[in-house]
Structure formats: structure tokens, C-alpha cells
Amino acid sequence: MKQFRAAEIPIMKRLQIGEVAQKAGVSVDTVRYYERRQLIDEPPRRASGYRQYAPRVIGRIRFIKQAQKLGFTLGDIEELLRLRDAPNTDCSDMLDRAEAKLVEIEEKIAALSDMKSTLEELVDQCRRSQQGSDSECPILDAMEKGDAS
Amino acid sequence: MKQFRAAEIPIMKRLQIGEVAQKAGVSVDTVRYYERRQLIDEPPRRASGYRQYAPRVIGRIRFIKQAQKLGFTLGDIEELLRLRDAPNTDCSDMLDRAEAKLVEIEEKIAALSDMKSTLEELVDQCRRSQQGSDSECPILDAMEKGDAS
DNA sequence: CTTGACTCTGGAGTATGCTCAAGGGTTTAT
DNA sequence: ATAAACCCTTGAGCATACTCCAGAGTCAAG
Missing domain, CATH: 1.10.1660.10 (Multidrug-efflux Transporter Regulator; Chain: A; Domain 2)
Structure with a gap:
């Protein structure tokens, strides 16, 4: 009391x-x-x-x-x-849900990281092609050809 | 032709x-x-x-x-x-947009990584508290008190 | 000729998390 | 007493990217 x-x-x-x-x-x-x-x-x-x-x-x-x-x-x-x-x-139910959410978040990070890598590669190519006399765009090309996947 | x-x-x-x-x-x-x-x-x-x-x-x-x-x-x-x-x-317009998207993606990854870190910490505490006789739930506590931010 | 597969349309539904709108009543401070 | 700030309701809107619905016409192969 x-x-x-x-x-x-x-x-x-x-x-x-x-x-x-x-x-x-x-x-x-x-x-x-x-x-x-x-x-x-x-x-x-x-x-x-x-x-x-x-x-x-x-x-x-x-x-x-x-x-x-x-x-x-x-x-x-x-x-x-x-x-x-x-x-x-008790904590175990909360633990389960926190762990499940952690897995989801990790998957999202992985997907975004893939996108990031591919974009970085394309950006790199684009910068290099601007330095030469090449008038083609590797970003456009990659999207046309599906090489970005 | x-x-x-x-x-x-x-x-x-x-x-x-x-x-x-x-x-x-x-x-x-x-x-x-x-x-x-x-x-x-x-x-x-x-x-x-x-x-x-x-x-x-x-x-x-x-x-x-x-x-x-x-x-x-x-x-x-x-x-x-x-x-x-x-x-x-030319490639520079595509480059601008690819770079902008890259920044967005990096920001999203950063936000998700913050969430991940916090959840990992809570999961860790929860596991440790289950090993002791402590009947309180650190995840619940953290959300109540705003310590999770 | 018949039938199953295909085509068409406009609008509503799905999921998420609020936010706004319209129109009006109530409270509070001066 | 007055006026501004607050409260109330229900339903639609916002943004995203499709997907489904209902009902009907058309095509192509057997």
C-alpha cells in the first residue's frame, strides 16, 4: 500500500x-x-x-x-x-516480435544495398564515359538492356 | 542508311x-x-x-x-x-538523377540501420534478462520511457 | 457455327498513416 | 457579453503502384 x-x-x-x-x-x-x-x-x-x-x-x-x-x-x-x-x-513474446522485425529490417537494408551498388556502378561508368568522347549513356543503356538487375 | x-x-x-x-x-x-x-x-x-x-x-x-x-x-x-x-x-542529366537517388537510398539505409541497432540492443537486453530472475521486460520499458530513440 | 480466350471501359479497392473538409457546438479568458 | 480557441462528427483525400470488378464485345481455332 x-x-x-x-x-x-x-x-x-x-x-x-x-x-x-x-x-x-x-x-x-x-x-x-x-x-x-x-x-x-x-x-x-x-x-x-x-x-x-x-x-x-x-x-x-x-x-x-x-x-x-x-x-x-x-x-x-x-x-x-x-x-x-x-x-x-514476459519478455519472450516481445523478444519474438523484435527479432522478427529485425529480420525484416535486415532484408530491407539488403535490398537497398543492392540498389545502391548498382547505382554506384552506373554512376561510375557515367563519369568515366564523360571523360572520353563517348556520347552514349551507360545508365540509359543499362536500363534498356536489363543489365542493371 | x-x-x-x-x-x-x-x-x-x-x-x-x-x-x-x-x-x-x-x-x-x-x-x-x-x-x-x-x-x-x-x-x-x-x-x-x-x-x-x-x-x-x-x-x-x-x-x-x-x-x-x-x-x-x-x-x-x-x-x-x-x-x-x-x-x-547526354549522360549528365541521368547522372544527376542517379546520384540523387543514391543519396535517398543511403539515407534510407541509415535510418534502417539505426532501427536495427536499437532493436539489436533491446533483443540483447531481453535475452540477458531472461537468464536472470528479473521479470521485467527491457523492450516494454524502453518503449514506455522513450529510451529506444 | 461454337466456345474459350482475349479484348474493352471506368471506377473502386488494397494497404499505410495520417490529414483535411464542412459545418456546427462549447469553453475559456477578457 | 464577446470572440477566439477549442471541441465534435463522418467521410473523403493524399501518395504509391498496381489489381480487381462488372458486364459486354471480339477473335481465333476447332
């Missing part, structure tokens, strides 16, 4: 969407979007219809944005949030 | 869309899509409405697909096609 000194008594303050959005670093529209996508719960409303959020939703939205930074899509994040919410989550 | 032996006289054969698509390695729908996007010209039609393509459109579509493999979007490729079509194209 946690003990508080008088100055530390938590106040159950409710927040409007603008404040939530600002503190979480997203737009108001994004907050509503996340609610529509059920990434966050719909909060209770005032008689006016204004949403009244518990402050902990800020942490949840920050979780979402952090996960996005690691390459997880919102679809992925739905599942991560389920794990976060489950009472007996 | 190019000279042909009798067996080499080119025949001005027109092709239907199915044959073009098959030879270019794309779908019929994709050919029509490229026409709609003006990446290829609308060809003359038969009385039936069937498209009658000159064989050189196959090369043009192959050019498009090769450029896509190098990371160029169809928007990018519109411009590449203009360069390809221009009578006095």
Missing part, C-alpha cells in the same frame, strides 16, 4: 484531447485516429461531448510512437499493445 | 496488349495503367477497339521496370523517360 505525503497525493485529473495530443507529441486528429483504430480506448465524455482522458493515455501514445520509430506498423503495434496490457507478459 | 539482307528485312508487326504484357513481363492491367499514367503512349486501335502496339513499347516498359528496381518511383521515371526520349540527351 503506497503511502503519500500530503503534497504527493495524486489528483485524478482528466485531460482534454488538445492537452493529450500536445503532451504525447501528436496531432488531435491523430489521437482520434488512434481511437478509431482502437489503439486507445474511447474515454468518457462531458455533457458537451468533449473527451476526458486519463493521463496514462499519454504514455500509451508515446509507446505507439516509439514502436513506430523501430519500424513497427500500427498493425504490428496492435499486437504489442496487447502484450503490454496482458497481466502476465 | 542501314542495309538489310533479305532475311533481315524488319516487318512492321503490330502487337496486341497480351503479347506486349507477356514479353515485357507485366500484366495487361499494368500496361493499361502505364498508358493511363502516360508512361507509354496510347497506340492506334483496330475497329474493334483493340490496341495495336509497335514492338518498341516492350523496351520502354522494360526500361520502366529496370528503373523501378533501382528505387525510382513512377513519378521519377516519368522524368527519366523524358530524358530517354530527348534527341540530345
